[in-house]
Amino acid sequence: MTRSTPALLIMTILFCSLAAAAEYHVTTSGSDSNAGSATRPWRTIAKAANSARAGDTVIIHGGTYSFDRAFVANSGTSTARITFAAASGQSPVIQANEFGINGRQWIVVRGLTFRGPKKLPTNWRDVPTRIIDDASVRIVPSESWTTREAKVRRKYRTFMGMLDQWKSNQTKGISVNGSHNIVLSGNTVSHHTAGILISGGSRNLTIENNTLRYCQHGIQSFASGSTSTQDSRISGNTCEQCWDHGIFLYGDALRVTVSGNRCRNNAVNGIGIQDGARDCVVRGNRIEHGGYYSETMRAPGASAISAFALGTGCVIDGNYCAYQQDLTLFDGNGIIVDTSRNPAKVCNNVCYRNMGSGITQTMSPGCVIVNNTCAENGWNTTHAYNGVGIRFARTADVNAVVANNILYLNRRGGVMGADLFRQSRIDCNLYTLVGGTPMLRNGYSAGFMTLDAVRSATSYEDRGRVGDPRFANAGAADYRLGSGSAAEGVADKGLATATDCDGRRRDAAPDLGAFERVGSAGITTPANGAYRIDFKPAAAASVSGWLADVGAGYGSRGGGLSYGWSTSVSGDARERNLSSDQLRDTLLQIQRTAANPRWEMALPNGSYRVRLVCGDPANIDSVYRMQVEGRTLVDGVPTSANRFVEGTVTVQVSDGRLTLTSGSGARNNKVCFVEITRLP
The missing domain is CATH 2.60.120.430 (Galactose-binding lectin)
Structure with a gap:
């Protein structure tokens, strides 16, 4: 009897594994009865999705592929992923209601264009243009939605009709449900209810460098009563012209990092994390020019980053939040932490020129708000109180720590609290005030205009200061510190973040605000300029x-x-x-x-x-x-x-x-x- 040696057995397994991996091709002129080779390609995405197995690569060539739905039938392995990718230098368009990955593992989808069936109105103009169909209608945001909805639909007939279309017969560019180790990279998704939809506890996802536009939500995780996604990374994506959120984590997201994304020109919110998100990090994102249709919201109030009903351990760190609008005047914040029993840490953010306040805490006690730069908020607002650097909107907003922040020329003052006197600590902040505005205000009082007034009436700001941060170029929104800054070296070291907004390690004597200044001796001098x-x-x-x-x-x-x-x-x-x-x-x-x-x-x-x-x-x-x-x-x-x-x-x-x-x-x-x- 012949015995197989271990070496021969390993070689046989390796040979079989290599032999099993294949490269398949799909073209608009192919046939599903073909072998799927480069010379005899398949015709449909469904054929490829049903046929590809561990280690296979499906190359999709230029053209438009129209169908209803297709789902990946098999899983890859950690050493043999299944890859669906655009042919080099070509831009295939998948025109469908859904491309789904359901209960599968180790799948890569790269470089494809997914276009849904939703249609823009013929008179549509992209945000930041706001289409108002009946300017005579006045919206009172505090009015019940039961009676307010009809007014909203008259004033914003074009937008609301379009939103109805996006919400009905919901479609998804790419859906990932109950799957793990999935990579979605470099895709362009548009004209869908959800550009990328994640659900069913999907884990170890990498969603990077995609472009999402003309979707209700660009990237959305969703679950009801269970974890939507965990241990995943959403980074480097661009989300624009979305009707609700650019990126929206909804339903107990766990250990998800949302980093390095750009959300701009969205109708309502930029990034939202909501309903039980735990140990999630929102870091290094740029969110600009949103909230133009905030009057259409059932529960009014739009912010660049919205964190609602959080679980434990969430951090909002190093983001740029700017030019957020809100015609209801309820919000328009750079960042809001809303109705959260569990506190969030909000640090190293640059919140500037938002219509509302830089950072708002509402019905959310105990947040830690440190080393942020809040500049020129209250931009174009007519609200008498919203438009400060940091705001505690309700009397339930207590026990917060507010330290090491720069509060610069915010239109309605530095810090406002509905119950200002019940915060854990307000100290080591730098104030540059608009003339006649208070440094701190309790409720709707006149507020405290000077450090002496603050110190005599409260236990706050023993180490606070008034001065010029000497920004590098505030007019051009460059809020890094210049020479002679009043923010340099005076932060509370015990509360200071380890690194700044740019990821630079803070000095032994750390600075206030989002950026740590590096003196001229520490800057690498450019060679030859x-x-x-x-x-x-x-x-x-x-x-x-x-x-x-x-x-x-x-x-x-x-x-x-x-x-x-x-x-x-x-x-x-x-x-x-x-x-x-x-x-x-x-x-x-x-x-x-x-x-x-x-x-x-x-x-x-x-x-x-x-x-x-x-x-x-x-x-x-x-x-x-x-x-x-x-x-x-x-x-x-x-x-x-x-x-x-x-x-x-x-x-x-x-x-x-x-x-x-x-x-x-x-x-x-x-x-x-x-x-x-x-x-x-």
């Missing part, structure tokens, strides 16, 4: 005068500099050992495993000249298309005679970060180095 970044593997030799980027996620790099990628691409760094020019011999192959990662560098607002070189001394298998701040920077195809493509353009930074992204139609982008020069 430029920041020069070399994209390279960590082990590759460094080039004198150049800063290294090894593909790590965005964060502090020392010397006062913060830069990096929306998702790590360090595994895709290469050194070819073929070129005598070390800068061109190393590269990051940024589209190899991440669909469209974004690179950012924290910089003061202003004009910059940017030069980027793309290429690979070993291969010419790319279409190089890169953008900076939304403008074309590099656009070209390498040849054997010229393996590198470069571009130079001048751009304006207006949000404190310079951003590089892959352009439409890019294939296998590879970046070698970038030079960034500030212009006068």
